[in-house]
Amino acid sequence: MPELPEVERVRRSLAHAMLGATFERVTLNRRDLRRPFPAGFAKRLRRQTVSTLTRRGKYLLADLSSGDTLIMHLGMSGWFRVVPRAELRARGRDRDADLENRHDHVIFAMSSGQAVIFNDPRRFGMMDLVPAAKLPEHGSLGPMGPEPLSRSFDARALATRVANRRVALKVALLDQQVVAGIGNIYASEALHLARLSPFREAATIATAGGAPRATAERLTAAIKAVLRRAIALKESERYRDTRFRVYDREGERCVTPGCRGTIARVTQAGRSTFYCPVCQR
DNA sequence: GCTGTAACCTGTCGGC
């Protein structure tokens, strides 16, 4: 499930194929993903050069020579792979490959000699193309909260955004307008590292005036720590070793030093929350 | 305005 660390890894893996390269051919194998592709999507991309490839929350953003920005979201099951264009042509004649790749919805043939392929079985992903100047008005990107690994994200920023929010803290962390890029896994992980209950009212980490309490400091530090660790693991190709603190560990012993609790699982806002009932308060 | 819920979608897994 792509959250910020996974999207960041995808961004880095696409850079060598896309950065400074031109879209020579764009193939859409269907008319929509979660939403229809914008009108003239393939035509508007053709012959455009990618000047920057950045990430905002869980979104990938490619700035183009036309002044447009290509917005890409992986949704639940989306991923990109990069293959040499020659290999793509060979596989195009292979029936087994057709079956295997039946969820390849978008193919970018780049001037770098690479083909960038978007595969998304559940089709919760999306792509959009908007003028860069209109990004602040974009429905999803505009109101998005701060980048959790940026300097602008600190305890005060977090406290300000959850002040007056009566929802559970875990649910608030999933709100991309509170902090960008956190999903179900890292919300549980950060709360466990900060030893904060996922059920506590979000506003309790701030004073009535919106100033941060010590709990906001702990949570901010924990969010940064779990995300940095995940990015480092993926970067070092040790991501298969990723062992979450609580996620998907129901019934196992809590890893907090000195805690004898057992990881529990509940449903909040339709999502699984994993936590330790003993050390998370 | 805020909150909770359902829907979108398909691969996987457990139960029968």
Next chain:
DNA sequence: TGCCGACAGGTTACAG
């Protein structure tokens, strides 16, 4: 072995 239902989760629309 094969079928069926439950479940996973990011985002959005809608209802309360």
